[in-house]
Amino acid sequence: MTDNPRTETEHETVVRAPADTVYALIADVTTWPQTFPPTVHAEVLERDGDSELIRLWATANATAKTWTSRRAHDPAHRTVTFRQERSQHPVGTMGGAWIVEPLSAHTCRVRLLHDFTAATDDPADLDWIQQAVDRNSASELAALTSAAEAAGTDELLTFDDTVTVEGSGKDVYDFLNEAQLWKERLPHVARVTLDEDEPGLQILEMDTLTKDGSRHTTRSVRVCAAATSIVYKQIVLPALMTLHTGRWSIEDLDDGRIAVTSRHTVRINTDNIAAVLGADATVETARTFVRTALSGNSLATLHLAKTHAEDLAAGRKRP
Structure with a gap:
């Protein structure tokens, strides 16, 4: 005291x-x-x-x-x-x-x-x-x-993407946790910095490439629970969002495989829809655009994490 x-x-x-x-x-x-x-x-x-x-x-x-x-x-x-x-x-x-x-x-x-x-x-x-x-x-x-x-009128968009992995949950977690390596591991990441002054509490900044070649800078705080989940919140957001939180979760399945899920929760920045997507774009257009972009990046990351973990598992089985 x-x-x-x-x-x-x-x-x-x-x-x-x-x-x-x-x-x-x-x-x-x-x-x-x-x-x-x-x-x-x-x-x-x-x-x-x-x-x-x-x-x-x-x-x-x-x-x-x-x-x-x-x-x-x-x-x-x-x-x-x-x-x-x-x-x-x-x-x-x-x-x-x-x-x-x-x-x-x-x-x-x-x-x-x-x-x-x-x-x-x-x-x-x-x-x-x-x-x-x-x-x-x-x-x-x-x-x-x-x-x-705004109670009753403010709609959040929440969605999941999941892959199953025949490998170690720890290897998947390490792939997701070691975000400082994502520029070499993930094709949609152009630049990345990771600061972790306290174990399990990270500040991640990166430039992400979209399909049209444009670049978006985001900055997130990540809470990492070893081998089970990474929860994050973006504190620097793309123009189409006023909120973006997420979670990477790793779960053991009964058949010995693991399920890895990426969950996003988003609030659309309605003031920027026309500037980003054009005068004819609607809120639903923006929701579809954001979901497609985030799911695309998440699934790319999940599949690369799956390959990483399964390759390591196969290497351990070789005589």
Whole structure:
């Protein structure tokens, strides 16, 4: 426990949506990657009534961080309080609350409170935390407003692609995890950089080639669970998307093979459809275009991972 002084902050916004709708978005942390830009991945580790222990992976000041928090829900008063149990440097302690206050049947105020201390007495650490809290709070409140006000009309596009492999799941995982090698391994990747300051938490940037020869730069944060899954969220997106999250998952099948699945969840950027696809393009045109492009790249990667793993398996069987 740090003895450094505690700082308290408060950010708020007014949302043109019922308080219960807003509270539901805050309470269900598993939807946060689709709601809040800083959140990459979220898991509920424990739940006991209105108390839960969660783990979050998120960006803060353009860096990737992970921590665990204990949250207490009070549905009657529409509040969720939180306290980090395991923080990451430079944070010493961090806690706060989400408070949703009805203003009318269709409008509410959301207050986001934080209190925190730095892990050291270096003023730069406290300044880093203050900037991260201010930026993320503003981003989260704006996104919460958009999500709540669009409730029932905002459609996400989710789809899967799967291949079966007669080989080792670890070999497939290694192929997907070692993205720094993708320029040599994947024909649609023109440039790639991979940073992994903490094991299992990666920042991947790459230039991807499309069939017409154009190049798109993306930047993703990836959460890697050894030999089972890689969850990611793009934080620099192509023009046709405002959201792109994904998961590579590896599952053992009863017949001894493994199933490898790529899942994408996308929100279309409707403001850019005409500029990218032409004046006559519709939302459905954009959804089809995005799905075709992402599935094409995913299946190419999956089939190359399959070949890689099966070649290694065959090599191990040779006398």
